[in-house]
Amino acid sequence: MTTVLATYNIKGGVGKTSTAVNLAYLAAQDGHRVLLWDLDPQAAATYLFRVKPKVHGGADGLMHRRFGVTNLVKATDHERLDLLPADFSYRHLDLTLDGFKRPTRRLAKVLKPLRGDYDFIFLDCPPSISLVSESVFEAADALLVPVIPATLSSRTFAQLAELAAGDQDGRIGTRIFAFFSMVQVSKELHRTVMARLRSMHSVTMLGAAIPSSDDVEAMGEERDPVSIFAPDSIAAMSYKALWMDIQKRLSRPGLERPGAPA
Amino acid sequence: METRHYLLPSVEALESAEGLRLERVIQHSGDAVLYDTFDGKLWDAGALLMHALGELRVVGSELRAPFSQAPDAISAADLPSGPLKARLEPLLGVRSALAQVRISGNAANYKLLDELDKTIARVEVQDAAVGSADLGVRAHVWPLRGYEEETDALFAGRFQACSEGIYAEAMAAVGRDPHGIRSKVRVGLSGHEWADGGVARVLRALWDVIDANREGTLEDTDIEFLHDYRVCVRKSRAVLKELRGVFTPAARAHWRAEFRWLQQVTGATRDLDVYLEDFDELAGLVPAQDRAALEPLRTVLANRRVAAREAMVTELRSRRAVALGHEWPLYLARLTEEPVAERPDASAKIDTVAFTRIRKLYSKMVKMGQAIMEGEPHTPAEDYHELRKQGKELRYLVELFGEPLGDAEIVKPMVRTLKGLQDVLGRHQDREVQGAFVRELVDDVAAVEGSAPALLAMGSLIGALERDEVAARAEFGAAFTRFSSEEQRTLVKEAFGK
Numbered sequence: 001m002t003t004v005l006a007t008y009n010i011k012g013g014v015g016k017t018s019t020a021v022n023l024a025y026l027a028a029q030d031g032h033r034v035l036l037w038d039l040d041p042q043a044a045a046t047y048l049f050r051v052k053p054k055v056h057g058g059a060d061g062l063m064h065r066r067f068g069v070t071n072l073v074k075a076t077d078h079e080r081l082d083l084l085p086a087d088f089s090y091r092h093l094d095l096t097l098d099g100f101k102r103p104t105r106r107l108a109k110v111l112k113p114l115r116g117d118y119d120f121i122f123l124d125c126p127p128s129i130s131l132v133s134e135s136v137f138e139a140a141d142a143l144l145v146p147v148i149p150a151t152l153s154s155r156t157f158a159q160l161a162e163l164a165a166g167d168q169d170g171r172i173g174t175r176i177f178a179f180f181s182m183v184q185v186s187k188e189l190h191r192t193v194m195a196r197l198r199s200m201h202s203v204t205m206l207g208a209a210i211p212s213s214d215d216v217e218a219m220g221e222e223r224d225p226v227s228i229f230a231p232d233s234i235a236a237m238s239y240k241a242l243w244m245d246i247q248k249r250l251s252r253p254g255l256e257r258p259g260a261p262a
Numbered sequence: 263m264e265t266r267h268y269l270l271p272s273v274e275a276l277e278s279a280e281g282l283r284l285e286r287v288i289q290h291s292g293d294a295v296l297y298d299t300f301d302g303k304l305w306d307a308g309a310l311l312m313h314a315l316g317e318l319r320v321v322g323s324e325l326r327a328p329f330s331q332a333p334d335a336i337s338a339a340d341l342p343s344g345p346l347k348a349r350l351e352p353l354l355g356v357r358s359a360l361a362q363v364r365i366s367g368n369a370a371n372y373k374l375l376d377e378l379d380k381t382i383a384r385v386e387v388q389d390a391a392v393g394s395a396d397l398g399v400r401a402h403v404w405p406l407r408g409y410e411e412e413t414d415a416l417f418a419g420r421f422q423a424c425s426e427g428i429y430a431e432a433m434a435a436v437g438r439d440p441h442g443i444r445s446k447v448r449v450g451l452s453g454h455e456w457a458d459g460g461v462a463r464v465l466r467a468l469w470d471v472i473d474a475n476r477e478g479t480l481e482d483t484d485i486e487f488l489h490d491y492r493v494c495v496r497k498s499r500a501v502l503k504e505l506r507g508v509f510t511p512a513a514r515a516h517w518r519a520e521f522r523w524l525q526q527v528t529g530a531t532r533d534l535d536v537y538l539e540d541f542d543e544l545a546g547l548v549p550a551q552d553r554a555a556l557e558p559l560r561t562v563l564a565n566r567r568v569a570a571r572e573a574m575v576t577e578l579r580s581r582r583a584v585a586l587g588h589e590w591p592l593y594l595a596r597l598t599e600e601p602v603a604e605r606p607d608a609s610a611k612i613d614t615v616a617f618t619r620i621r622k623l624y625s626k627m628v629k630m631g632q633a634i635m636e637g638e639p640h641t642p643a644e645d646y647h648e649l650r651k652q653g654k655e656l657r658y659l660v661e662l663f664g665e666p667l668g669d670a671e672i673v674k675p676m677v678r679t680l681k682g683l684q685d686v687l688g689r690h691q692d693r694e695v696q697g698a699f700v701r702e703l704v705d706d707v708a709a710v711e712g713s714a715p716a717l718l719a720m721g722s723l724i725g726a727l728e729r730d731e732v733a734a735r736a737e738f739g740a741a742f743t744r745f746s747s748e749e750q751r752t753l754v755k756e757a758f759g760k
Binding site: 029052071073075077223 | 324349381407
């Protein structure tokens, strides 16, 4: 069975892409067949895997399933890890989706033929709240949300809690796993905010956190997951811990969304 | 991913080719040993295993693991944990990967890069020999998914493509078929040939598989050798039994007795192989808290297997077995010269003889099945067993003669339905036999100190087996209805109505 995981945050620059790339790599290293779909027109994940940011037929062809999504997949340099690349035309993905009768179901439909080929599909989402993100929520089994422990993150948290509360029926849907990203433990503010947010129970906060690190920044230069060029670094260890934490959570059944009527 | 093969004038010709951005990953001289299962599972899955430079790797991938020596056989349990094991374990199952051929020479592995330094293909070049046979210089190219066209465009026209890679050539140099040897024997037959000639060729092909599996059976290389050995013995017996008219009565009686004996002397070991292999599944039939208590039963089964194997090896090395192995191929070679007067089907066409028998067997099974249905719920288990035996014979005849001589489009659905019936009958029979066998082992287990919990768990297991036997019996009706349906009868008539 395929598990679809999406890295998501309304804000940019919080570590979504580095999380998607590192976790997808670790999943493949565990022996799973993994696909990463780079939905962000900035194509950062595509760049990190050295793949050309080009999809035959663009966003329109992909969403209308003109060319067969399986033919658009590119192998990365890593065993069992494939990429569905970004394309500049993804910047109009909202418009393309809007042309469909049930736009939020479209992404899941496009992914359907790939489900048999992969154990995990990672969606690296652009930072926004839009039809694209709503489609991602519909397609994903769980959202992985990096949160920087700074003042404004309380706001992010509130939005997440709202998202996690789900529809009025309180049905179990996409699960949300938030985790701290770009953490600077030397900063008093980060420590205070982390302690405060961890005490809130409206959103599942994972134990593992990703530090602010030169090694993560170096991914752009090395164009590889951290575990390859700095396997003993704190960043690499943190991604491993995060991946283990996520797997553990996924193996448990989903809970009722908080705030759902009894 | 399909492998591309190219003949190269030299290794330098590749490295110096303009426009090819190659990054050398590894280069080595010396010996490499190729491994595959006896039945070519790794080759067919595109995951041939190679040992070189103190490591194992899957050819055409980056899966590798340290492994100091190159032994004769490697089982899944021998492989170090990691992605290489994860890839090979499901392919190997209970089989061992056996050293197939030793290649000597020079080899180098490269990444083919595009202008973004992205790997688009993996390339391996071998300048090699097997013994004194020079295999030349060849490149194997594995394009990565999504980069097939780019890779082909870079190689096409530059180097001469060839259909086989160096590994197939190396296998051929030592007389091995890379697809291995399987119990599913397929002999090309023509409806125009005489029955005795066709039957002799099929029996000879079956014997070749039996003979090829003999050493692995004697050495206990893995349990599939004995399994395949016995499957082909059983198929040979089915041909001898069902196509009686191509043999003289005396010869047929003699060879049927010999093959029955072969089947008997190998039976106990195979049964114990299956019990041990399926032990966890059998244990799964009892409540979770009782499973651990069954361990003494596993020990008793393992001890019995040692004794059974010793007896089997003695028999398979006996004068009788050696004589059988010598005389049977000689007999088959001169079968067509045996007196025709005593062989009513000798001068008939192979398809006429085989198809007539298939039709009759099918009708017989339908009658037997109807009798079983009418006799329920008091039909003896033996009747189900007899029907299963007939089903096996029908299946073998269809596989050996029906498929090569008939219309595959019609034969295949018929075989599927037959298989559905056989699965139900097989489960019914297995549970019956397993229950009886576990009862038989009670005394052995009782002799083990502290075996009281094991005996209680065995009681629970016997109960579960009986329940599952009843459940299988309940499923018989539906499977038999499909097998004997009007549609199925029409299929049989269409396929074998000649």
